[in-house]
Amino acid sequence: MKFTIPIFPLNLVVFPDSKYPLHIFEESYKILIQKCLLANSGFGIVASIDKKLSDVGVYVKITDVLKTYLNGEMDILVKGIERFFINSTSLHPDGYYLSDIEKYDDENVIVDPRLKDELQTEFEEIIELASYKLEDTFWQNLKNAELKSFKFAEKSGLALDKQQELLMLKNENERLSFLINYFISIKNKVSSAESIKKIIMNDGYLN
Secondary structure, X not given: OEEEEEEXXXXXXXXXXXXXXXXXXXXXXXXXXXXXXXXXXXXXXXXXXXXXXXXXXXXXXXXXXXXXXXXXXXXXXXEEEEEEEEEEEEEOOOOXXXXXXXXXXXXXXXXXXXXXXXXXHHHHHXXXXXXXXXXXXXXXXXXXXXXXXXXXXXOXXXXXXHHHHHHHOOOHHHHHHHXXXXXXXXXXXXXOHHHHHHHHOOOOOEX
């Protein structure tokens, strides 16, 4: 099934089920957000990498308006719902983009519990090396998450292009393996606890 949705190109990857704060200041996107609030609808966030729009993004809904400024700017909180693939993009008269999209679903595979356990072990070792304490809400949300890979990815410090690469994988086992290899690599390359801490804190996702 195909849909047409407004999209918001950003230097950002939002994962399904993740929460992210946004500051809205451009006039066209002020209009878009007001429309979404009135219609209780969402929009797509698509990563712009090296001035190129990614093919796969995430549809988000606004869960909270944190602050409204006198000039119409807003601080909002969005939550990732599901991934989509862009077939074509056009410019709306109000200045934001519209995309014809289709759902981008996972392959139907049985998730290997050994990979989940291995990833959790690697992740906990990284946290311990960094002397970093995650809030209880993160661990609770991880426990409740259907797709564990995206929740771990929020606290991974992956570079933007690697976040997008992970987002585009359509197999949970492949995503879990991707993150296992990544955590092993940073553990082996970075000896300083402070450096690892900076890596894993390099995100804006909310627990």
